[in-house]
Amino acid sequence: MKARALLFYRLLVRPMLAEPLRTALTLLAVALGVGVVVAIESAGRAAAGSFRSSLETVAGEADYEITAAGGLPEELLAKLARLPVPISLAPRVEGSGRLAATGTPVRLVGMDLIAEGGRAPVRGQELFEALREPHSIWCGRAVATQPGQTIRLVIHDVAREYTVRGLIEGAGLDSTLILDIGAAQEALRKPGRLDRIEVRLPESASPKVEARLREALPEGVLLRPAGARTEENRKMLAAFRWNLRVLSYIALIVGAFLIYNTIAISVLRRRAEIGLLRALGATRGQVGAAFLAESALFGALGAALGLLAGRLMAEGALRLMASTVDTLYATSSPAPLSFDAAIIGLAFAVGLLVAVASALAPAIEAARVAPVEALARGRYHWERRLAVRRNLVGTLALASAAGLASLGPPLGGKPVLGYLAAVLLIAAMALAMPALIDAVARLNLARLAGVETLIALRGLRASLGRSAVLAGALATAAAMVIAVGILIGSFRETVSLWLEQQLAADFYLQPEAATGAERDATLDPALAAELARLDEIAEVERFRAYDISFNGLPAYLAAVETDLARRWGKLRFLGGQDREAILERLGTGNYAIASEPFASKHGLRPGDILRLPLAGRAAEFELLGIYTDYSNERGYIVVDRDVLLGYLPDPAPTSLALYLQAGADRTSARAAIERACAGREVRLISNAELREEALRIFDRTFAITWALEAIALSVAVIGMAGALLALVIDRRRELALLRFLGAAGTQIRRLLVGEAAALGLLALVAGSALGLLLALILIFVINKQSFGWTIQLHWPAGLLAAALGLVYLATLLAALYPARLAQRLNPIEVIHEE
């Protein structure tokens, strides 16, 4: 054992240390690859962990909860309390608000503090005194730091003062406010209504208890296990996390090419050494294992460094993710980042796995070196002759397989086959690379590009195995950038066009308390009528939305004024359905339309019946049509306002769309609207502002994607630098000979840069072709199956050109140092080295 370790150190570790820069570059590449995976995983966990926050942890674990869209009548609680079963019931009234001072969103939870005395986080003698004052709250640390403080809260469109009576502790409760149930009903405008009833069963409860409870509930009410909401949110976030996770592996895939390259070079250089060791009695297994171990060492060290890098990157990733989650999924306060055993395990697992897997081929090659190679005369041909034609057949086979996979359905709701298609395409490109380089290098470019380029190209061809791997890594990274660039560019353009067409009103009005994801903050119902009386205003359209859950996923139920929507709105329906006909029927009864993400998530088609429990009644709506919508991923079920008011008689709108009279002056109209809203906490947003805001959110959502792309590219460029360094070292004899033959130092430098330039250009051409195909898969398979958006293909030409230019520049920069090294080689020393 000790002998092995010593041998490993002397034969593999020492040479690594002898080339510290190249070793460091390889390690850096692995570390970045692992770091990104670690960062996204831990940030994703923290972001998802936050859902398990205010809603469920306030008073410990319940067993079940009773809910209904639009809330429950208070009488239900009394009715259930009279049941002759041993259950305890805890009513909840919930809503969102904002701190007036900072605008920070907070979660309000109303509970029966006296009845729950023992379990509530609030208790003691002062509770009763505090309850005598109506504006008492208990809150988490993000809201206030000391009891006795006074804070101003915006709830719906009203600001009020509250006194902090005490602080509550607990994971995820930082921005939670607790108040007594009556005060909550009043402040949240939910008189006589409850949002949930938490149910606890005694330990020994028989299944009969649950059955009795179920019997006692009216039809339009949901009894579900406690924590279902958290689960729903997590499930909804799953696609987002899954896709980010997959993107986070790109850098690692690029890293795999580089590990392969490093180990392959290590094997190539050591053929004589390996032959000698075999002559000295080393077995094939020992030789193969040694190279796997060398790679594993890179993997393990890279993973260790990657954990550190991941830790740093996770902070940024979490910030970006949390803001996306807040605006698009559900208001949350991220859980703290934790680097526990699972994350450390993940880092080492992916680091070692990718290292060993990518070293497999070179290690097998090493094991195949015959002992007689130690005795072979002269220099053998290092580079394995690549079976160029056989590889092309493989390319075709892989590409066809990719085509087939891209046609497949989602598996388990995930675009697994889509990702498989992408990986197959990358492999196809990697296999085609040697043939491509071979073909280009054969062209007689001397006249066109000078003798340095010719020699450079011949050099690439001579070391086909090596240059093909490098070009493959760079092409993969470039392809990813192009594909994701096209996806994001197309998506943005689609959204932008949609916004332009969709946002027809001149102004929009929202309660100040409204958050990105929840729709529970509303406006004073009287406001719409007041605004309609203004001279400048032609029409006021009321929109109401509720947060509901549908088939175990969060969704929105919305009500529109159908006749206004017909007159002003510009909904577009999928499959060429007639808009007029649909909207005409929508206003006439229990009909609904649904947004595209909602319909594709639940597999719904026009004609289907949607069953919704509404405030204690079961309602059924026939789905008339599916319309394009890019506002959020949860998706909307939209019904007529009057129809919904029949079930949920709350007239308060979630937002108002204001249409100005033709020819009205915007500035004076705005002033008039603001005057009319004086004293109310509302947000008035112009059409242009709303559009800008939407695109800003869009860009922020994809910022993390860009960051991941940039890192993958950096890994490729780092690999390029490392490999060119190795090239200079291995060809120093040839380079020195060129000097003896009269080449100037600057010519040698140009040779190296020329080689990098040729390689970079090839990689970019191949990467662009691959990137276009990957973009199609991303847009029409992966995105469609994950999120359900229909995206029109657009070419963000400027962006792509800039990205490619940047990559090319980086490649040349990566060649500069190795080229300088080559220029400074002392030819005399090199030739006399042996």
Next chain:
Amino acid sequence: MALLELEEVSKSYRTDGVTVEALRGVSLEVDAGEFVALVGRSGCGKTTLLNLAGAMDQPTAGEVRIAGVSTRRLNDAALARLRRTSVGFVFQSFQLLGTLTAVENVELPLLVAGQAGARRAALERLDWVGLADLANRYPHQLSGGQMQRVAIARALAASPRLILADEPTGNLDSATAESIVGLLGRIASEQGAAVLMATHSQEAAAACHRLIRLRDGRIEAIEETGRR
């Protein structure tokens, strides 16, 4: 029983559809304590013969026995074990690892075999070839003759009973060559190993006990030099 026995050994290579008969029915025996030279012009099959004799490769036909063990039925791992314990190689171009010091190079076969106490054994061998003082030098700090001595010390490291040398003096001046051949001779006489050396040099061949002339893969003649 002879230490090395070749019985009707043939070896052919196939490259690009052409078959080259490197050895054609060679039979010979080398005893323990014997120092034998293998001569013949370039391409006559010397290296091929040494490879087969050293269990580095399998013959196309015939049988090779090292210390009575036939290589025929051995798999790759068993061949490696046989080389480890019974054979020491010396090469024309020394084949020292440039990243290892002299003593570390000598330790190499012992480490490959997983043996303990490699350092002491290696230093003893270096002392035996007269290089105890240069143990910690790197190959590029040594002269050609010194490098070949280190290589010989390495061949002796595991105390093998068969030493094979492929043109060990090919890269050396004649004075240095003489001392290297002398060293190989001492391995046979003092340590009782069988030493088989391929060479071009008349002087080197003349220092051996026996001389085997190869021509086109066949033994042309076997001559006693009378120097036993």
